[in-house]
Amino acid sequence: MNKEILRLAIPNIISNISVPLLSAVDTVLMGHLSTTHLAALGVGAMIFTFLYGNFNFLRMGTTGLGAQAYGKDNNKELTYILLRAMMIAIVLGIILIIFQKSIIESAVYLMNVESSYLSKVYDYFYIRIYAAPAILLIYVLMGWYFGLQNAYYPLLITIVINISNIIFSIYFVKVLHMGVLGAAYGTVIAQYIGLLLALVLLFFYRDKFVSVNLKKLLQKKPLFSFLNININIFIRTVALTFVLAFFYAQAAKAGKETLSVMVLLLQFMIWMAFSIDGFANASESLVGKYYGQKQWNLFYKSIRYCFYWSGGFALLFALFYYVYGEFILSIYTNDHILIKNTLKYMNGVALMPIISFPAFMWDGIFIGMMASVAMRNAVVLSTILFLIVFYLTKQIDYSWSLWFSFLLFFLFRGILQSWMFYKYRRKLR
Numbered sequence: 001m002n003k004e005i006l007r008l009a010i011p012n013i014i015s016n017i018s019v020p021l022l023s024a025v026d027t028v029l030m031g032h033l034s035t036t037h038l039a040a041l042g043v044g045a046m047i048f049t050f051l052y053g054n055f056n057f058l059r060m061g062t063t064g065l066g067a068q069a070y071g072k073d074n075n076k077e078l079t080y081i082l083l084r085a086m087m088i089a090i091v092l093g094i095i096l097i098i099f100q101k102s103i104i105e106s107a108v109y110l111m112n113v114e115s116s117y118l119s120k121v122y123d124y125f126y127i128r129i130y131a132a133p134a135i136l137l138i139y140v141l142m143g144w145y146f147g148l149q150n151a152y153y154p155l156l157i158t159i160v161i162n163i164s165n166i167i168f169s170i171y172f173v174k175v176l177h178m179g180v181l182g183a184a185y186g187t188v189i190a191q192y193i194g195l196l197l198a199l200v201l202l203f204f205y206r207d208k209f210v211s212v213n214l215k216k217l218l219q220k221k222p223l224f225s226f227l228n229i230n231i232n233i234f235i236r237t238v239a240l241t242f243v244l245a246f247f248y249a250q251a252a253k254a255g256k257e258t259l260s261v262m263v264l265l266l267q268f269m270i271w272m273a274f275s276i277d278g279f280a281n282a283s284e285s286l287v288g289k290y291y292g293q294k295q296w297n298l299f300y301k302s303i304r305y306c307f308y309w310s311g312g313f314a315l316l317f318a319l320f321y322y323v324y325g326e327f328i329l330s331i332y333t334n335d336h337i338l339i340k341n342t343l344k345y346m347n348g349v350a351l352m353p354i355i356s357f358p359a360f361m362w363d364g365i366f367i368g369m370m371a372s373v374a375m376r377n378a379v380v381l382s383t384i385l386f387l388i389v390f391y392l393t394k395q396i397d398y399s400w401s402l403w404f405s406f407l408l409f410f411l412f413r414g415i416l417q418s419w420m421f422y423k424y425r426r427k428l429r
Helices: 002-031 035-053 057-071 075-098 100-110 118-147 152-175 180-208 220-253 256-293 296-332 336-343 346-369 372-393 398-427
Strands: none
Touching: 002 152, 002 256, 002 296, 035 100, 035 118, 035 220, 057 075, 057 118, 057 220, 057 256, 057 346, 075 100, 075 118, 075 180, 075 220, 100 118, 118 152, 118 180, 118 256, 152 180, 220 256, 220 372, 220 398, 256 296, 256 336, 256 346, 256 398, 296 336, 296 346, 346 372, 346 398, 372 398
């Protein structure tokens, strides 16, 4: 079991960690041009993070359903799951392109984008939006590979996308001097290269595909069943996005000093979350497979062992943050006052991995079980509790209240999902 978990988790961890590394390259490129370019890239990238993050249900839903079909050795179901998900991804990608003007105008209004770099944000957005179909299709294909217990193809796809992005972005920005346009073009080209690779890799699973009946593919019942599962995951993801957006907005409302502190604190969360998510992704695949096979001993064993590994990693992160927190901050900034203000929260940062890792793990387990209703309810309830705690305590100490409430949001999720699982077990929906 340990070998099986690590076989799936390690490629996922490497793949996940490459995401913040990639954004760091674009940030460095823009940071060496001007603060205007950097601000435009930051806002533009954040818009797409929120936008595409809400469609991550395409990967999650395909992983869970695919893993269960794989566990049942049902190639027919595997084929139809992939094709239905790809159809939905293409339609959603086209819709995003059609409504691009409304999306960007709403985004810049809600984010209070300053006029000094507004035009660059528009330029960046109107190019990157054309990667939407590719990105959503990649979500589906990576989810399908995860469902088939293959974490190496998603890793390969991610590495190729990131390397392509870095090469093209550097060329467009440094050689052709295209500024934010260059960074946007680099990302779009890289995504379509990644999509091409993801499609080519399907050739190695040609034995899994069966002949397709178009009428059956478009049948309402299985299509709406797939959509219903994904709508619950979508609502859950929107709630998560809302919490993060609310966190940013409230931090900005308190002033640039508070915002700067909170942005630094989030870096600790991001690195830990991307790593722990590797084990959550492994649990999606394993739990889904054993759930589909109805091998309940292996089902529960995979859950226990995934928790052991993720808990161990969380403990290591906690110790590392506690010992080297100040050093990590010095990598991100040389502003001594900012470091001093951020250090006040480092005890909370050290506790954060221990508090939050169960929430990440239960998400993976619930996805494997396709318990989308329970996952949705846990996140929505946790969001409500997060808001209640923040508004009840913000008069005491605004910054502490914001960070404390944010940590409790993850704790609430872990507690609620633990209760749900131990009450309903494999009957969870």
